[in-house]
Amino acid sequence: xxxxxxEEMVAIQLNTRSWxxxxxxxxxxxxxxxxxxxxxxxxxxxxxxxxxxxxVFGQLGNRARNYxxxxxxxxVMEYVRAIPKRNLARVMERLEDxxxxxLAKAEEFVERYEAIxxxxxxKYPDIWHRLAPHYPTCSQLRxxxxxxxxxxxxxxxxVKEGSAPEIVAAYEQARxxxxxxxxxxxxxxxVYLRKKVVETVQNLSARLKEGRIVRNDTLESVRRVxxxxxxxxxxxxxxVEESLTQLRAAINGTDYEDLxxxxxxxxxxxxxxxxxxxxxxxxxxxxxxxxxYKRFIDLN
Numbered sequence: 001x002x003x004x005x006x007e008e009m010v011a012i013q014l015n016t017r018s019w020x021x022x023x024x025x026x027x028x029x030x031x032x033x034x035x036x037x038x039x040x041x042x043x044x045x046x047x048x049x050x051x052x053x054x055x056v057f058g059q060l061g062n063r064a065r066n067y068x069x070x071x072x073x074x075x076v077m078e079y080v081r082a083i084p085k086r087n088l089a090r091v092m093e094r095l096e097d098x099x100x101x102x103l104a105k106a107e108e109f110v111e112r113y114e115a116i117x118x119x120x121x122x123k124y125p126d127i128w129h130r131l132a133p134h135y136p137t138c139s140q141l142r143x144x145x146x147x148x149x150x151x152x153x154x155x156x157x158x159v160k161e162g163s164a165p166e167i168v169a170a171y172e173q174a175r176x177x178x179x180x181x182x183x184x185x186x187x188x189x190x191v192y193l194r195k196k197v198v199e200t201v202q203n204l205s206a207r208l209k210e211g212r213i214v215r216n217d218t219l220e221s222v223r224r225v226x227x228x229x230x231x232x233x234x235x236x237x238x239x240v241e242e243s244l245t246q247l248r249a250a251i252n253g254t255d256y257e258d259l260x261x262x263x264x265x266x267x268x269x270x271x272x273x274x275x276x277x278x279x280x281x282x283x284x285x286x287x288x289x290x291x292x293y294k295r296f297i298d299l300n
Contacts, residue, residue, distance in 0.1 A: 008234050010088055012151050013080045014068050014095070016061040016102060019144040021048040023134040048134055049116050056105060057145075064098040064147070071232070073189035076181040082189070084234050088151065099147040106145035113138055154182070187286055190235055194280040197240060200225040201247065201280070205273035208266045214259050219251050222273075243279045247272040 022045040071091055072081035083091055109116075117135060121128050136144065159171040200221050207214045226248040233241055250272050259266060 008085055009073075009082045009154055010085050010151050011075055011077075011080050011082050011154055012068070012072065012088075012091070012149055014065060014149045015146070016057075016064065017144065017146040018054075018057040018061075018106070019136070019141055021054070022046065023048060023131070028130075046131065048131060049120065053109060053116075057102070060098070060102045060105060061147075064095065064102070067094060067098065070228075073192060073232075074185065076178075076185050082154065082185065084232065087231065092149075092151075095149060102147040103145065106142070109145075110138060110142050113141060186235065190237055190286050191283065193229060193232055193235075193237065194240060194283075194286075197225055197229055197244060197280040198277050201244075201273040201276045205270045205277065208259075208270040208273070214256065214266075216256050219254060219256075222251055223248060239285075240276070240280045243272075243276045247276050 024045060068081055068091070071087065072083040075082045120131065124131065159168055163171075204214070204218055204222055206212075207218060226244045229244055230241060247269070250269055254265070254269075259269075
């Protein structure tokens, strides 16, 4: 059986849910009849709790998605990411921590639910009778919050033996389309990794050349991106990895004080950073890197 290049990856989809706490606004809510609302207007929603809580759940959900995005590649399906299989346990461990934070905040919201309703009742007594029917019970509310993810293997659909010719043909067409999308994904992943490298090393180079202060966190960002690139580079992008390793070696043991008055060291590091940027920014070899990886792809 041929090796499947995607055996090194799994796909993952993260989902977070919270109670939207909204109800459709009606003409009656505004003291109007339906025919008094001009056709050019579309009524929105009425909010059932303060926006501060929505922002909290939005921030917690975004924190989890940002973590996942930083440790994965774009995938062929929207809202789905691909990660190296070797990193799955570590990613899931961090997601468990983020899940605990999210659900703890959800539990806090449930515990304060009655107080939140009382606050809204006191703030909007004249329309409370229009808001009250839209509030769920506490047990219903708790089930409206969730944080979970789904992990699945990347492989094509399998047609049953003995299927009708038109079914086989449809599966083969779908498989060919999927393989094309997967191949495009590999190229996009290589570009994605390189882009983050370029952003980091160009920042270092510009600071060195322009005489701006190079703080320790700028140097540390290079160390972090080198670790990150090596961790995510399952595609054999060796030229970028090797040039990044050389830059990392040069800055190891170097800090703000070492650089402050050392022009020779600044020039050396700027030159190495430029070499990394040149290697990572050269997109005409992306197809070669991805091609070396894609030639192992077999979705059968």
